[in-house]
Amino acid sequence: MSKILPLINYPSDVRGLSVEQLNRLSKEIREFLISSVSKTGGHLASNLGVVELTIALHLVFNTPYDKIIWDVGHQSYVHKILTGRKGKFGTLRQLDGVSGFPKTNESSHDCFNTGHSSTSVSAALGMARARDIKNEKNSVIAVIGDGALTGGMAFEALNDAGRSPNNLIVILNDNEMSIDKNVGGLSSCLNRIRTQPIYFKVKRDLDVLLHKIPAIGKKVAKTIDKAKGTIKYLMLPGMFFEELGFKYIGPVDGHDINELKKVLTKAKGLQGPILIHVFTQKGKGYSYAEENPHIFHGISPFDVETGEIKKGISTKDYSAVFGETLVDIAGYNEDVVAITAAMPHGTGLNGFASEFPKRFFDVGIAEQHAVTLAAGLAEEGLKPVVAVYSSFLQRAYDQVVHDVCAQNLPVVFAIDRAGVVGNDGETHQGVFDLSYLSHIPNMTLMAPKDFEELRQMIKFSVDFEGPIAVRYPRGHAREICTEKYQPIEYGCAELLYQGNDITIVACGRMVHTAIKAAKELIKFGMTADVINARFVKPLDSKMILASAEKTKNVVTIEDNVINGGFGSLVLQLVNQSDLSDVKVKIFGYPDEFIQHGSIEQLDKLYGLDYQSIACEILNFFRIRKKFKVIKSQ
Ligand SMILES: Cc1ncc(C[n+]2csc(CCOP(=O)(O)OP(=O)(O)O)c2C)c(N)n1
Structure with a gap:
């Protein structure tokens, strides 16, 4: 029997079909979805569920x-296929x-x-x-x-x-x-x-x-x-x-x-x-998706025959590290309670949910309620941890300001998917949180450079007496080996490398990029102080200004929009200091919505990969120093 889907491109192509043909078309659309999403990744289960509904909508x-x-x-894939x-x-x-x-x-x-x-x-x-x-x-x-x-x-x-x-x-x-x-x-x-x-x-x-x-x-x-x-x-x-x-x-x-x-x-x-x-x-x-709809809700490329996800280099991600750490802490600190707005797996809280069901609250897709619920719990002496994606916390801005920070309540925000998330695109990129959180009085804001630092920051946050947020990216981390792990201290950054010509201050995921850029610069005779900010707010003004005074050239790197972000805070710090003749260059996302693509592609596209950064640094500071100008690759 000849296939129907090849003949379908627009809704008008569906309208003349018999019910029997429409049912066959539904089957073919499902096969098409499974095959295609198995290669690209995407939201499979929800789309498999709305095949007939979408066809019927376009019929009527x-x-x-x-x-x-x-x-x-x-769930708009079928609609896209038909339009x-x-x-x-x-x-x-x-x-x-x-x-x-x-x-x-x-x-x-x-x-x-x-x-x-x-x-x-x-x-x-x-x-x-x-x-x-x-x-x-x-x-x-x-x-x-x-x-x-x-x-x-x-x-x-x-x-x-x-x-x-x-x-x-x-x-x-x-x-x-x-x-x-x-x-x-x-x-x-x-x-x-x-x-x-x-x-x-x-x-x-x-x-x-x-x-x-x-x-x-x-x-x-x-x-x-x-x-x-x-x-x-x-x-x-x-x-x-x-x-x-x-x-x-x-x-x-x-x-x-x-x-x-x-x-x-x-x-x-x-x-x-x-x-x-x-x-x-x-x-x-699709039997695997019927049995495990949450796994096939949003899935990476997978094998159609076995339903197994095609694994990348590392399976452990920041969410899992956060989840395990919180389970550890909750084991000895009975005040810890965890809240998610419909993302127990995505945020890594599923382990906590099964270990401590009475101290776990899935509130549904209700970020605003989640934050004010946390404020109520904190007011009564508990230690709520709200695990939420950066872009979804945008919803609860007023609750963070009005219910948590204005009352200086000790709520911990574990902000997952901070920075670009990649393929989900502009609505999901977590590139605004440093801007929308750092200006709120009483808020402390941190970003870990790797898994170990995330563990330490979560522990630090749970012991902290005030609103505090730890923001970390999607996916796996490259562990950054430092000779000796320096414990987290309030408002203190970490000096990773020492140099003379330039100060590079980075936060979170971008610390790794900063180190690589600094190594690249050495090839051109430029040496850098590389500072892992750890705290975006409050900044380690002592360390940053001491380095700026020495090098006169400061570069900041963040995976947030430049407007109102980490670099702006460093610029403000330099501006308000006694230092004169210090130039500051900020690397981050421009004032636009960041489209979909892999994180690596987006880094490259926006000049946030280490080669582009090294190249820009050399060009930017060329007048001030003796370094060669190089062309962007
Ligand atoms: C404000 C917000 N919070 C969280 C999410 C993450 N999210 C995406 S789909 C989804 C579940 C939606 O369930 P439902 O509307 O029943 O659609 P289904 O996938 O079951 O078809 C969630 C929580 C989101 N997109 N927006």
């Missing part, structure tokens, strides 16, 4: 005229290739950029209101997962949308999973409808009953209200949404294209806010 709605907003956007990007799909998440998330500048079929969770309903409502003001007629659809629904912003939007007259369709893609098993009260409520078939029956019976009674006369209306109030309200999870003002449709089998098509067509003709509750299975159609 007409993008880009109609707008589909994918919450988080990690002109199948041919380029092999470049997924690669530098200059197809993005792993919806991008308005990639296709007109992507109407809104996403990456961080729980934004879709707000954006969709905005688009629906704009449409109505402009007297246009298109449909607006938000597709949100049950995990993303745990984010407070989703509730804010539902609350607003539910009482709004604007036509809007929200599709709740319920697969019972966030990255890990979904958590929280609403999740259990949604689960009940799956596990107890009586809800289906009661709902069906009640629907039939309500349908048969003509809605005339106060008496009948009262009966209906009473029925709603007693049976439906108490027993049907959909009533949560109905009480908010949505028309609830469902539950619908999210793998039945025909059923989905019917329901979506019906919803398209209804007025006001509609919520369609769709059940899907994460990882559907």
